[in-house]
Amino acid sequence: MALLDRLQRSAFDYFIEYSNPANGLVADATSPGSPCSIAAVGFGLSCYPVAVNRNWISRDEAITRILATLRFFEQSEQSRHVHATGYKGFYYHFLDMQTGQRVWNCELSVIDTAILVAGMLTAASFFDGSDPREEEIRASTARLYNRVDWRWSQGKDGFVRLGWKPKGGFLRFSWKGYSEALLFLVLGLGSPTFPLREDAYRQWLESCDWLDTKDGGYLYAGPLFIHLFPQAWIDLRGLADTFSAQRGIDYFENTRRAIAEHRRYAIRNPRRFTGYGEHLWGLTACEGPRRRLVLRNGERQGLMGYIARGAPSGPDDGTVAPWSGLACLPFSPHAGFDNLTHILSHYPRLLKHGRLPDSFNPSVRTTHPEGWISPRSVGLDQGLIVMMVENFRTGLVWDLMRKSEPVRRGLAASGFSGGWLDRV
Numbered sequence: 001m002a003l004l005d006r007l008q009r010s011a012f013d014y015f016i017e018y019s020n021p022a023n024g025l026v027a028d029a030t031s032p033g034s035p036c037s038i039a040a041v042g043f044g045l046s047c048y049p050v051a052v053n054r055n056w057i058s059r060d061e062a063i064t065r066i067l068a069t070l071r072f073f074e075q076s077e078q079s080r081h082v083h084a085t086g087y088k089g090f091y092y093h094f095l096d097m098q099t100g101q102r103v104w105n106c107e108l109s110v111i112d113t114a115i116l117v118a119g120m121l122t123a124a125s126f127f128d129g130s131d132p133r134e135e136e137i138r139a140s141t142a143r144l145y146n147r148v149d150w151r152w153s154q155g156k157d158g159f160v161r162l163g164w165k166p167k168g169g170f171l172r173f174s175w176k177g178y179s180e181a182l183l184f185l186v187l188g189l190g191s192p193t194f195p196l197r198e199d200a201y202r203q204w205l206e207s208c209d210w211l212d213t214k215d216g217g218y219l220y221a222g223p224l225f226i227h228l229f230p231q232a233w234i235d236l237r238g239l240a241d242t243f244s245a246q247r248g249i250d251y252f253e254n255t256r257r258a259i260a261e262h263r264r265y266a267i268r269n270p271r272r273f274t275g276y277g278e279h280l281w282g283l284t285a286c287e288g289p290r291r292r293l294v295l296r297n298g299e300r301q302g303l304m305g306y307i308a309r310g311a312p313s314g315p316d317d318g319t320v321a322p323w324s325g326l327a328c329l330p331f332s333p334h335a336g337f338d339n340l341t342h343i344l345s346h347y348p349r350l351l352k353h354g355r356l357p358d359s360f361n362p363s364v365r366t367t368h369p370e371g372w373i374s375p376r377s378v379g380l381d382q383g384l385i386v387m388m389v390e391n392f393r394t395g396l397v398w399d400l401m402r403k404s405e406p407v408r409r410g411l412a413a414s415g416f417s418g419g420w421l422d423r424v
Contacts, residue, residue: 003340004389007326010354011385012051014377015044020097024069027097029358029376035103036095039112041069043383045119046233046397049126050390063133066123070140073116076100078147082166089148089194091116093163107163107171110153114184117145118233121187121407125400145406150188150196158203160184160196176207178219182251183230190410201414205243211261218249218257222310224284225384227255228327232387234407235398238419250419256331262324263335265311272297273318274371275362279342282324283309283316286359287374294365303361318363319372322347323356326385329392349373355382 018027018034026044028037048062076085083101085091092102093109124141127134153160159174160181175181181204188196211220221227230236236251244250249257266281274296290305295318304317325339343350347370350356357374358381364371390396401407402420411421 001393003344004326004393006354007356008050008386008389009054009056011356011382011389012047012056014355014379014382015040015047016057018379019044019065021065021068023072023098023100024065025072025095025097025100026379028094029378031376034097034376036097036100037112037379038091038093038095038109039115040379040383042112042115042117042119043380043387045069045116046122047383047386048123049400050386050396052126053394053396063127063131063137066127066137067133067140070120070137070144072100073144074140080166084166086113087164087166088152089113089144090153090164105165107165109163110160110175110184111180113148114187115229117148117187118183118401120144121404122233122397122400125403145187146191146193148188148191149194150184150191151194153188154196154200158197158199159207160188160200160204175204178208178221178226180226180229183233186230186234186410186414187406188410189413190406190408192406192409195413198413201241205241208243210247213257213261214264215257215260216249217247218254218261219243219251221258222283222313223308224258224262224282224310224321224324224327225380227258228384228388231255231330232384232391233397233401234411235391235395235402235420236416239411239416239421240418241415252331259328259332259335262311271316271318273316273363275320275346275369276318279338280320280346280362281311281339282321282328283311283319284321284324285309286319286321286378287376288317288319288359289361289364289372293372295363296365296371297363303364317361319359319361321359321381322350323381323385326356327381327388330388333392356385 025036026040027034051057052059052062078086085100090108090113093106093112094104096103120141124138127137161170162173163171209220262281266276269276285308287306289303292302322343325336329336349370355377358378359374362371387397
């Protein structure tokens, strides 16, 4: 466990090193000048309870940081103005680290707001004492959650829109197909003020695809993060909605099967990328080389840059996420540990300051076995590491969210039953 201690602690330190303590905003990545990602803020808020529990920071320091974050989001501008921080209780995907204003012409993001809110709910569940500052955390979280107008994001067809921009309105696409949307659907249906209509979850489920595999099949999504993100917060072991009940599978098992399919794909290695195999797998949304480069087999190949890579249907250009094993530990411990030990022993340059990068591509011809290495670490990756390692070790985040009334209410409204939900 000493190795997990080091890697988990180094991942948490991201949120100390790359945050603005004055407003709680967290940089999207270690890249110079990186703006805040509100999803990274949500992951950071979820990691503070882990840090307090493991004595990495004091309870007082965590409270100070969380309150700075909550006060910023409560007081920041909510309007249709192009430089506002948010609107209708939602927040823009990327914000200036100092001012908190919208940057990069980005969208008002439904999923990233949900991740931010999930982080707030995690903190509110952990800081449950009678101290006035802990009471403020809970009260502020309730106000912020209650003002999100989830219903506004839902179209007449029942589907939730991907996002909104002040000059163009809602984006043309909706959340269809199995995805991390599971998280905002639960939170949106659990809202006591502006809940999604009841048809939101049914419409989404009906748009999902099933992939038949040798171990029985699963609700399909190619990128690994889709299977992992919602379950960083919500313990879905033994819980079933109408679809999973018919299939005799819960979403925890669904993710386990997706991981197994990623491994099988890497073993088959249909495009003959260097390094792929039983212990090197994990295709997901990540940065990658963006130009034509020479591979180790002598071929020159155009590489994809940032894209949501996936298995078994692609896209795939040999770029993998080295943190996959850590993030998958709760679902497939043996596969996760084998992946981790393989990466650390065969690709030692990946670990920099104790922290894993966003991605690497060992197929790119270089003088070292790692090939191309992403120059940055990403807040979402680091937060996922902290949370999933902790869920594997103690189940802390899952335990906290089981106590959260919005989560319980949202799961029930989504049609979930069984497991711990029936025992609460």
